[in-house]
Amino acid sequence: MWDSxxxxxxxxxxxxxxxxxxxxxxxxxxxxxIYVKHFKHVLQDEKEFKRLQYLxxxxxxxxxxxxxxxxxxxxxxxxxxxxxxxxIHFWRPGICRRYPxxxxxxxxxxxxxxxxxxMEPIVPFAKVLEDVENKQRRKRIIxxxx
Ligand code: SF4
Ligand code: SF4
Numbered sequence: 567m568w569d570s571x572x573x574x575x576x577x578x579x580x581x582x583x584x585x586x587x588x589x590x591x592x593x594x595x596x597x598x599x600i601y602v603k604h605f606k607h608v609l610q611d612e613k614e615f616k617r618l619q620y621l622x623x624x625x626x627x628x629x630x631x632x633x634x635x636x637x638x639x640x641x642x643x644x645x646x647x648x649x650x651x652x653x654i655h656f657w658r659p660g661i662c663r664r665y666p667x668x669x670x671x672x673x674x675x676x677x678x679x680x681x682x683x684x685m686e687p688i689v690p691f692a693k694v695l696e697d698v699e700n701k702q703r704r705k706r707i708i709x710x711x712x
Contacts, residue, residue: 584685591682594650600640608637624659
């Protein structure tokens, strides 16, 4: 019941295509390999990142650890390297509370292989295919009638 309501809210109100299942295993991977999307692009430039750091504390706590074909890669300094736990867990920003979200895919990112969460299609592919086939079948029947 709760799942159906959640799916309805996500797909009909928020217009999402995926929903999050599973739970966090506390591995800390998502805090050590972060891409930052600002407006429509993934950050590529250190100067732009420096400007962003004044805008939100989340950015101020990130440090650049590399760059790849997607953009700059960051690590969060709030992650305890020993325990792999967030040092500000109770006060962590909303973006961390909501992770992972569908937007991850739109910027070319993926979940780490060991992540306890999964992003699953709200409407399974088999159901979409079935609906298309049914629609086509109905059209064929109508054509035969006229
Ligand atoms: S604030 Fe905590 S949860 Fe968010 S990225 Fe940093 S270590 Fe991870
Ligand atoms: S990668 Fe997944 S399981 Fe690991 S800390 Fe992040 S959300 Fe939790």
